[in-house]
Amino acid sequence: xxxxxxxxxxxxxxxxxxxxxxxxxxxxxxxxxxxxxxxxxxxxxxxxxxxxxxxxxxxxxxxxxxxxxxxxxxxxxxxxxxxxxxxxxxxxxxxxxxxxxxxxxxxxxxxxxxxxxxxxxxxxxxxxxxxxxxxxxxxxxxxxxxxxxxxxxxxxxxxxxxxxxxxxxxxxxxxxxxxxxxxxxxxxxxxxxxxxxxxxxxxxxxxxxxxxxxxxxxxxxxxxxxxxxxxxxxxxxxxxxxxxxxxxxxxxxxxxxxxxxxxxxxxxxxxxxxxxxxxxxxxxxxxxxxxxxxxxxxxxxxxxxxxxxxxxxxxxxxxxxxxxxxxxxxxxxxxxxxxxxxxxxxxxxxxxxxxxxxxxxxxxxxxxxxxxxxxxxxxxxxxxxxxxxxxxxxxxxxxxxxxx
Numbered sequence: 001x002x003x004x005x006x007x008x009x010x011x012x013x014x015x016x017x018x019x020x021x022x023x024x025x026x027x028x029x030x031x032x033x034x035x036x037x038x039x040x041x042x043x044x045x046x047x048x049x050x051x052x053x054x055x056x057x058x059x060x061x062x063x064x065x066x067x068x069x070x071x072x073x074x075x076x077x078x079x080x081x082x083x084x085x086x087x088x089x090x091x092x093x094x095x096x097x098x099x100x101x102x103x104x105x106x107x108x109x110x111x112x113x114x115x116x117x118x119x120x121x122x123x124x125x126x127x128x129x130x131x132x133x134x135x136x137x138x139x140x141x142x143x144x145x146x147x148x149x150x151x152x153x154x155x156x157x158x159x160x161x162x163x164x165x166x167x168x169x170x171x172x173x174x175x176x177x178x179x180x181x182x183x184x185x186x187x188x189x190x191x192x193x194x195x196x197x198x199x200x201x202x203x204x205x206x207x208x209x210x211x212x213x214x215x216x217x218x219x220x221x222x223x224x225x226x227x228x229x230x231x232x233x234x235x236x237x238x239x240x241x242x243x244x245x246x247x248x249x250x251x252x253x254x255x256x257x258x259x260x261x262x263x264x265x266x267x268x269x270x271x272x273x274x275x276x277x278x279x280x281x282x283x284x285x286x287x288x289x290x291x292x293x294x295x296x297x298x299x300x301x302x303x304x305x306x307x308x309x310x311x312x313x314x315x316x317x318x319x320x321x322x323x324x325x326x327x328x329x330x331x332x333x334x335x336x337x338x339x340x341x342x343x344x345x346x347x348x349x350x351x352x353x354x355x356x357x358x359x360x361x362x363x364x365x366x367x368x369x370x371x372x373x374x375x376x377x378x379x380x381x382x383x384x385x386x387x388x389x390x391x392x393x394x395x396x397x398x399x400x401x402x403x404x
Contacts, residue, residue, distance in 0.1 A: 001178070001179050001180070002033065002037060003130060003134055003135065003137075003175060003178060004134065004137065005030065005034050005127070005134060005320075006131065006133065006134055006139070006140045006320035006321075007023075007034065007125060007127055007319075007320050007322075008034065008037075008038060010125060010320065010321060010322040011023075011034070011035075011038060011125065012038070013322075014123040014125065014322065015097065015098045015101070015123070016097055016098065017097065017123060018097060018098075018121060018122055018123040019091035019094075019095065019096055019097050019098070019099045019100065019121050019122075020087060020091060020099065020100045020101075020102065020118055020121050020122040020123070021098065021100070021101045021102065021122070021123050021125070022077070022102045022103075022104065022118075022122050022123070022124045022125070023035065023101075023102070023103050023104075023124075023125050023126075023127050024103070024104050024105070024124065024125070024126050024127070024254070025105065025126055025127035025128060025254050026105060026128075026129070026253060026254035026255055026279070026280070027105045027191065027194065027195060027199070028174050028175070028176055028191060029127050029128060029129050029130075029173075029174065029175065029254075030127065030130075030175045031075075031103040031105070031127050032045075032047075032073075032075050032103055033175070034127065035073050035101050035103065036073070039073060039101070042071060043071040043072065043073060043101070044068060044071070044072050044073070045072075045073045045075070046068060046072060046073065046074050046075065047075040047076060048074065048075060048076040048077065048079040048080050049075065049076050049079075054079050054080055057079075057080035057082065057083050058079075058080045058082055061080065061082045061083045061085075061086045062086055064080075064083065064086075065083070065086050065087070065090055070090070070094075070096065070099035070100055071096075071098060071099055071100070071101075072099070072100055072101070073101045073102075073103070074100065074101070074102050074103075075103050076103065076104060076105065077102040077103065077104045078104040078105065084117035084118060085117050087100055087117070087118065088117050088118055088121065091118075091121050092121075105199065105253065105254070125319075125322050126254070126319045127319070128173070128254070128279060128312075128315065128316045128319050128320070129172065129173025129174055129175070129279065129280050129312075129316070130173045130174070130175055130178065131173070131313055131316040131317065131320065132168065132313055132402070132404070133317075135168070135178065136158065138156065138157070140316075140317055140320055140321075141153070141317065141321065142317050142318045142321050142323060143313070143314045143317045143318075143342075143404050144342055144344060144349055145342070145349050145351060145378075145379050145380055145381045145397060145399065146349070146378065146379050147379060147397075150381075150389055150397060150399065150403075151389070153403055153404075154389045154400075154403045157400075157402065157403040158402070159387060159400065159402055160401075160402040162297065162385060163293070163294075163297070165309075165385075165401065165402065166293045166294075166296060166297040166302075166305075167293045168309075169281045169282075169285070169293070169296065169305055169306070169309045170281070170282060170285050170290065170292070170293035170296050171184060171282050171293075172184075172280045172281055172282015172283055172285070173279075173280050173281075173282065173312070174187065174191075174280065174282065174283075177282065184282060184286065185286065188282065188283055188286035188287075189286075191283065192213070192216070192283075192286075192287075195253070195255075196209050196212065196213060197209075199253055200212055200249065206246070206249070211236060211237065211238060212246060214235075214236045214237070215232065215236045215238065215243065215246050215247075216250065216255075216287060217287045217288065218232050218235050218236050219232070219247065219250055219256060219276060219278070220278055220283070220284040220287035220288050221287075221288050221301075222276055223276060223277055223278040223281075223284050223301075223304055223305070223308045224275065224276070224277060224303075224304035224305075224307045224308050224311075225275065225276060225304070226271070226273045226274070226275050226276075226331075227247070227258065227273050227274050227275070227276050228273070229243045229244050229247070230243075232247070247276075254279065255278065255279060255280070255283070256276060256277065256278055256279065257276075257277045257279050257311070257312075257315055258274040258275070258276060258277075259274055259275040259276075259277060259311070259327060259328065259329050259340075260274050260328055260329075261273070261274065261328060261329055261330065261331065262328035262329065262330050262341045262343065262348065271331040271332065271333065275329055277308050277311045277312065277315075278308055278312075279312050279315065280312075281305055281308055281309050281312065284305070284308065285305070288301065302355060303355045306353070306355040306401070307339065307353045307355075309401075310353045310383050310401055310404065311327075311340065311353070313404050314327065314340070314342075314404060315327065317404070326342060326343045326344060327340060327341070327342060327343075328340075328341045328343060329341060330350075330366075330369070330370065332369065336366040336369045337366060338350045338351070338352065338366050338367065338369075338370070339351060339352050339353045340352075340353065341370075344378075346376060347376045347377070347378040348370055348375050348376065348377055348378065349377075349378040349379060349380055350364070350367045350370060350377065350380035351380055351381055351382070351383060351399075352364060352381075352382045352383070353382075353383045353384075354382055354383070354384045354385075355384070355385060356384050356385060357384065357385040357386055357387070358384075358386065359382050359384050359398070361392055361393075363382045363384075364380065364381075364382060364392060364396050367380055367396070377395075379395055379396065379397070380395065380396045380397075381396050381397035381398065381399045382396070382397070382398055382399065383399045383400075383401055383404060384398060384399070384400070384401065385400070385401060386398045386399075386400050387400065388400065389403065
């Protein structure tokens with residue numbers, strides 16, 4: 001069963017403007033399925049998972065492109081970065097928009113090579129896992145807590161109960177889990193093994209897979225928390241520089257998102273460590289050994305997983321529009337903290353995230369700290385488990401989590 005992806009419209013818009021389209025994202029999020037769904041019969045599909053094709057692409061990329069002429073889909077392009085300069089030569093000679101559609105699940109190699117080799121010739125999109133709106137077959141736009149946008153967004157939105165929401169949080173966002181009766185434990189076990197063997201070992205030269213798996217689990221246990229490399233290193237028996245390097249691998253392969261603090265030259269007292277969020281809550285639940293949605297909802301990490309899921313949905317809303325998420329958080333040395341700040345047109349929109357049906361006005365008490373340091377504050381709100389979109393005051397809203 002194919003679930004329509006919000007990125008389809010963005011792909012249609014961008015492929016007519018660039019000779020090369022590159023879609024990146026974690027394994028199993030549906031990059032190849034999306035492009036195959038959108039392609040026409042004359043576009044040939046090639047996967048560099050095929051060792052014979054990969055050998056030809058690596059050893060003789062010029063001959064590869066002579067043998068296989070565009071329009072092409074080339075899957076897992078990270079295995080043959082040698083192709084990129086030859087793709088550049090081809091598109092410069094032929095000037096044909098949409099000639100190459102590329103996918104890759106390893107951005108830490110791929111993005112650098114693509115940006116250097118194909119500058120000005122490639123449109124790059126990031127495909128995340130399924131969003132809640134995609135599962136409901138609803139249109140999606142980048143989330144921002146403006147009154148008009150919120151009122152438009154809630155039209156047609158279907159309320160969800162706590163148990164239903166945590167069932168989705170526990171299951172995660174991998175399309176394969178929604179395509180049929182797939183055991184999530186078996187799926188994620190295979191997923192982690194494939195990730196360790198094919199991406200981490202083959203492409204990053206991480207020597208100790210067991211230590212890296214411990215680090216992956218350690219990161220999942222810290223979703224929603226500020227990054228502390230020393231603590232992560234201590235818990236997994238590695239050095240802090242190695243912890244920093246390994247976390248960058250998780251970020252670049254699309255498993256983790258680092259939410260940076262909002263600061264500028266005027267903000268002298270800001271805390272500058274980023275916050276860590278796993279982008280697939282199902283994978284995080286598997287790694288941290290939660291066995292049922294009910295146990296997760298009642299457990300000690302319930303609030304962290306709820307916050308992580310909300311953050312993931314907001315991040316996806318920007319990725320699916322082909323935009324870089326303009327997202328930050330605020331925390332100063334006086335311990336005033338705001339979970340999320342959306343920055344748009346020199347205005348900041350503050351958001352708190354609470355696993356509560358009635359968080360109260362106290363949840364927005366730190367929003368005023370932004371005005372005291374000279375920032376232009378837009379509308380804000382508290383994303384929570386309330387049943388309706390309701391005003392807190394003239395500037396802020398209680399926002400149901402199921403409408404984001």
